[in-house]
Amino acid sequence: MDTTTDPFADRDTANCSIARTLEVVGEKWTLLVLREIWYGSSRFTDLHRMLGCPRNLLAERLRKLVEHGILATEPYQEDGARSRSRYAITPKGNDLVPAVLGLLQWGDRYRADPAGPAVLTRHRGCGGSLSVQVRCEHDHHVRATDIEATPGPGFRTRTNPVTKSDQAPGQTA
Amino acid sequence: MDTTTDPFADRDTANCSIARTLEVVGEKWTLLVLREIWYGSSRFTDLHRMLGCPRNLLAERLRKLVEHGILATEPYQEDGARSRSRYAITPKGNDLVPAVLGLLQWGDRYRADPAGPAVLTRHRGCGGSLSVQVRCEHDHHVRATDIEATPGPGFRTRTNPVTKSDQAPGQTA
DNA sequence: CCTTCTGGGTTTACTTTTTATACTCAGGTG
DNA sequence: CACCTGAGTATAAAAAGTAAACCCAGAAGG
Secondary structure, three states: OOOOOOHHHHEOOOOOHHHHHHHHHOOOOHHHHHHHHHOOOOOHHHHHHHHOOOHHHHHHHHHHHHHOOOEEEEEEOOOOOOOEEEEEEOHHHHOOHHHHHHHHHHHHHHOOEOOEOOEEEEEOOOOOEEEEEEEEOOOOEOOHHHEEEEEOOOOOEOOOOOOOOOOOOOOOO | OOOOOOHHHHEOOOOOHHHHHHHHHOOOOHHHHHHHHHOOOOOHHHHHHHHOOOHHHHHHHHHHHHHOOOEEEEEEOOOOOOOEEEEEEOHHHHOOHHHHHHHHHHHHHHOOOOOOOOEEEEEOOOOOEEEEEEEEOOOOEOOHHHEEEEEOOOOOEOOOOOOOOOOOOOOOO
């Protein structure tokens, strides 16, 4: 590792989209709440029964997911009952599917039940089983070892809060 | 939701590959440790400096990742120094790339710096930028709303710990 | 041989999250 | 009016995370 010329060695690690995503969905239960909603639950009590998590945490997680526009509440009414609200996934929430399916795929490969995966995912209609893939814009399959990370437009170093194109290399700590 | 015929309504939610994956990599800092290693760090001190996380947590996370075969330690030696060990990602660890890139992609879309993503990922060689995609085995692009989940071979209900075709009902716990 | 330095941790005291369980509140039903 | 249900709040105890000090092995200097 050449730390003197690698711009990453001095980058501002707080400015990271992985970290920012985890700030929203990285707490315990959050991704599992979404899982249950994808699997068909939508009401507080159902989510609580399926997850077995503390009720206050469930309430808090739902609030945060709604705040961030990943879930939306919509009113519903069972007859002979007052109107209540339930939780539905939004398109922004659905954009988390590749990430979560990536976790599912890894778990299926390395940590599934001896009998096999508990859940199979299929393309509705065509019925084909799914996989999460990394592709480049020329549609090549990209293996982990063929990924190259470079500074983007929002890149910042620790010492230089904003990196513009004419930026001189910063010094190490 | 028809809870009387939906097998998912009574499924054993603990038997889930998403949950099992999160047991390994779902704790705070774990995925960020992997991020740093993908970005090029490998030594304890470098990881600690980049992440700014508590040293004991870093040690614990590294231990767990090694235990699970996601990282491996390998000895290295700078001259005039004793041999130490550093951390390298394994193929099993690299299989987490789609999931993590999924998180990155979501963060880039919804929570990036106003200037744009801090980091660009490219296909080495071809240079094309990357995307994480869900595809079916017939290579169709699959949108979140076109995903269907069905019970797989390891499927269990709460009341039936193991679901085989001929299974008699067992007791819980 | 003794002291100091460095990388790679461990210990400890403290704060924040999570957990479990009890309680509340707004309608609707008998 | 008492009671039930879904959807939460409140609260106390346990677990996880944090910050900062401490430790240890070997190399280097004196």
